[in-house]
Amino acid sequence: MDIFLLEAVINGLLLAGVLALLALGLNLIFGVIDVVWIAYADLVMCGMYAVYWLFAEYGWPLPLAFAAAIVGVAALGLLVHLLIIAPILTSAPINQLLATGGLLYFLQSFATLLFGTDFRNIGIRLPIIEIGGIYVSYARLLAFGVALMGAIALYLFLKRSYVGTAIRAIAQDREIVGLMGVDQRRIYLVTSAIGGALAGLGACLLALQYDVHPFIGNTFGPLIFMICVLGGLGNMIGGFIAAFIISQIIAIGGYYYSTELSYVLAFMLFIVLMFIRPQGIVSR
Amino acid sequence: MLSLADVSAGYGSFRALFDVSLSVAAGETVGVIGPNGAGKTTLMRVISGLVAAVAGAITLHGRSIKGVPAHRIVAHGIAHVPENRRLFPRLSVEDNLKIGAFIPAARQHFADQLASVYELFPKLSERRSQPAGTLSGGEQQMCAIGRALMSRPKLLLMDEPSAGLAPLVVQQVFELIRRIRGQGLTVLIVEQNVQQVLDVVDRAYVLEAGRIRLAGTASELRNNDFIRRSYMGL
């Protein structure tokens, strides 16, 4: 195989790691609370700005900046649920979409107000390493590894812990969990916080590789939604798999054509797949 | 132990219970029988907190539990086995049981309680890793009961345990209930299968159209003409 193609494939794989992590977060929230946070990617953007600001502007040590970003976005997730979602939980689903759409608008515009539209980079240059003739960005490799660990941690939490089991249960029967002593509202808050934390983690990993600007959410946001819907909204494993498929399309498409075109391809594939199998490519 | 006094409840503008009064003493097994739509399930839900009572008093050990939300009722020692089982279909049997032990008091004794539930229901032990949705009707009922028992309740509410089950399985379920009451648990059962339930309870109430029409010991009701004609087809 052409070495450059292989390189594209591998880089695509690594990119998929972070996308998959973000898809997990979105799917968790949808699967449990039954809402789509249209503004999810913009929460990531907030996290990226947090990292930038704390590390590059205030000189915090990087690990601390990362930790603060994760906690910060987790708190943001909590707020989103408390202030925006909880009041309209019983409204038509479209209202939730619109409310989080308003949030998206607000976050992007407020970021523009605060930081301006220029691109900011945290200035970390991680080396490019070579493995058997293929050049891989260390940052990307690291991000992939961390994302994978995050996904595993989430898996273990959901599988083993009581709260995690309750989270899985609530998605299957909202009403009856109360009979086991599970406070629905609290579980929703925990879920929102976890979703936020995952976005924060994704932000840290993306900050290592990309510049941040207020509209960066628009670049991977629709991608994440596509991935989630493709895998079946709420289906975490499906989202994982879909992330890898989409990433490969983008990587390979970008190799043969241009980056934008590869995105166009990905989106068009999404639309087509929506028609073939609206419930997602991986069945429940 | 449990006492309802003139409880009324419903769903929005639809009233399902009117001035219902009943009581269950510790260690007793009490039944509530009545036709479809009588309000039996609503009665259970009012006690377990899923539905709010609009009037009347509900007390447990003399303390009011009216208005206590469902997720806090468990801590008071009341476990509710819902109508139609309502297991979490894609969770394993063991995960379903685990969720039953969610409250802190139950978590401490999880291992012991799990062992005793498996002893009571050996079939569940065999199928512990299977998704609960793949179990047969009877097994699901056992899992639902087991899940309720995991919280180590003092009072067990059972909503139509025989619903949708084959006659042979129904027998088994009621056998189980006998075993459970033998262990000292207080049980309140709501049932349509009058024959079976009157054989297993100490006392029973008859609920029709949201009101208590009749009450008495099991043998009294078994020999009651009205009951025999309307509910047992004799």
Add this chain to the structure above:
Amino acid sequence: MKENSVVVLVGLAILIALPLVTSAYFLHLAIQILLWGFVYTAWSMMGRFGLVSLGHGAFMGIGAYVPALLWNYYDMTPWLGIPLGVVLSALLGLVIGYPCFRLKVVGHYFALVTLALSQVVLLSIVAARDITGGSLGMTPRSIGHSWYALQFPDKIYFYAIAVIVWLLGLIVWRAIDQGIGREALEAISDDEEAAAAVGIDVTREKLRVTVISAALTALGGALFGQYLMYLNPESVSGIGVSLQIVFAAIAGGMYAMLGPTVGGLLTIALTEGLRVWFGASFVGAANSIYGILLILFVVFMPRGILGWFEPARGLRKVAMLFLSSRPTPAKAGGAPGPGNH
């Protein structure tokens, strides 16, 4: 009805008199309000029935770029170019709508598909940067005052065009509102399966309103391009525009005929007001406020500003003109019912 006619005539008179009494600046604002109002109205034709599209930027973008490109590269008059763009948009609406509606892609999924659509259009425009100028935008070749090229440096011409087109939008909105289609669409919005069971051709009704909405939105986009003489992918297509449309229609009240126009008033007033107040230094302030307002509207006033007037008895007569002829019964949350999961 007599009172209604009077109100209409007075309104029209004001519209006609406006350019005579205001400055070019306010005329500029008025044109934008009318054109955006037109686009928002077009969107609300779908939105009010539960077909919430997050992708109308796609139609607007196509409507804007097609005539501009044809003019710049082929000297094709916008009189031909614009209809072409409109038809193309309508076709796109058909092509996306048909499978969506046949396969019951509704609610969340429909919104996300339309989102993807607007991104496709945006990215395609950017990708074809050699032709379209990409993110830097493009300028239709200016030849001064010309009917042939539909270019008029003097704002009064575009004002007239804007008024006419805006009225057209209202007429179409009215036609949908009064027609049998409205009942059908409301039934569909409420419970699709029940509607189908009664014999309503769900797909056809949805398609019809989608195509109309797409076509009108495209027209709006085209006129914007001709008026501003500058196109930029981010300002006529993509997520930002799509959300702005949704916000304005909802804020103004998408169940009322003049609701979306009120939304246009709101958005323009907000942008201009903030620009005047803060100057150019607070880029993003206006949209930040939109965002918060959208959230607040959805939570507290899902039926929008004009929806507030529904119960007011005193304003009944005037309200009747502003509201649809038979107000839809308030559903939980006000926006279309749960049948569209």
